[in-house]
């Protein structure tokens with residue numbers, strides 16, 4: 413029997429100001445670039461990353477810029493959030509790798525899921541597109557909460573994944589632990605994330621038949637898009653090396669959402685393109 417980490421033992425780091433501000437900007441109708449640029453300026457690493465992407469072949473418009481505000485405008489809030497999450501998550505959650513599980517693969521996986529979910533969210537025409545994008549980035553954050561809160565238990569989970577050839581969700585169930593989606597939702601609640609994001613994160617391993625009956629069809633569709641995007645990211649190798657997970661895309665699920673194979677392919681293509689500098 414494994415000792416269960418109770419939620420009071422969890423280490424919940426505080427949300428970085430840059431992430432808080434970017435989130436507020438993403439949800440507001442009028443973006444305040446000055447505020448954003450002033451915050452980012454304090455961090456040379458983030459500044460360099462923004463400018464590098466802004467001057468890359470994807471966003472560069474022939475003229476190189478060293479102006480952070482111009483850079484942010486070029487790359488947009490989506491890419492900015494991906495950069496901020498990469499930096500802040502790497503700073504907030506410091507741990508040595510657990511078997512196949514490491515922070516670099518983690519942040520890349522989140523960025524991929526978020527980009528694919530964003531593209532597929534457009535296909536299903538959801539009004540919750542920002543929630544999907546943010547939830548994609550943070551969907552597995554509960555794994556990091558556990559990694560810094562209880563190293564022994566995290567090691568046990570990754571070892572179970574390896575020896576049983578199963579994924580995180582199955583290993584947590586096998587060890588009778590709270591799932592990482594629950595720990596993640598707790599952290600995001602603590603960080604006062606929008607309810608829509610928390611709902612998505614909390615349900616990212618729950619099949620529709622097992623979800624609350626009170627959800628709207630829009631909410632259910634968004635959860636399904638997030639689950640699908642997670643599977644697609646794993647399918648195209650944007651996750652952990654030597655990690656076992658079912659990567660089959662269920663065509664019934666696609667049909668239900670009204671997403672074609674063609675649309676999946678183009679979402680993958682766009683994610684590959686957007687995240688080539690990641």
Ligand SMILES: [Fe+2]
Pocket residue numbers: 551552580592593616617
């Ligand atoms: Fe997950």
Ligand SMILES: [Fe+2]
Pocket residue numbers: 521525551552642
């Ligand atoms: Fe995932």
